[in-house]
Amino acid sequence: MAIQSFNVSGMTCGGCVKSIKNALLAQDGVVGVEASHETGVVDVSCDGTAATPELLKQRIEDAGFDVVA
Numbered sequence: 001m002a003i004q005s006f007n008v009s010g011m012t013c014g015g016c017v018k019s020i021k022n023a024l025l026a027q028d029g030v031v032g033v034e035a036s037h038e039t040g041v042v043d044v045s046c047d048g049t050a051a052t053p054e055l056l057k058q059r060i061e062d063a064g065f066d067v068v069a
């Protein structure tokens with residue numbers, strides 16, 4: 001299992017965290033998500049190759065948040 005980490009801007013509350021978790025958990029290959037609006041970090045546990053970093057980033061952005069470098 002691999003863990004991908006993303007710095008995300010725009011998370012300001014628990015509702016934001018839930019939105020990101022739901023968006024990522026809908027992706028094939030994602031088995032777990034830890035997110036913190038306090039730190040702005042999202043860690044995604046992936047199993048297999050279906051969940052590429054680019055695809056995960058797109059899922060976060062589609063949920064209305066920005067992935068920052």
